[in-house]
Amino acid sequence: MNYKQFQTRIEYWEKIFFTSIIYSKYGADFEIYAIDENSNAKSRIFICYADNEAEAHRLVDQFSAWLPKINAGRKRLHSARQREEAQLPHE
Helix, strand or coil: CCHHHHHHHHHCCCCCCCCEEEEEEECCEEEEEEECCCCCCCCEEEEEEECCHHHHHHHHHHHHHHHHHHHHHHHHHHHHHHHHHHHCCCC
16 A cells, blocks of 8 residues: 555545554454544544564554654644634624
């Protein structure tokens, strides 16, 4: 998975602010998830499978490096939208 694919997956969930990346072993599979540790719901989304534990660690490290950049962009966009809404005349 490249950066753009990861970004698309994360940004699809507009209302959820993901805070970390984890992997979970389920049977023989290693599953990578983005999670929101700050909400009461502790939302998590499936990102992808890894072939083995070493790849799971590598993907967690890579996605964890990308996540702050994506979150910073989402915060800027959210702030810009709030400023635009504040400038609209209220009826």
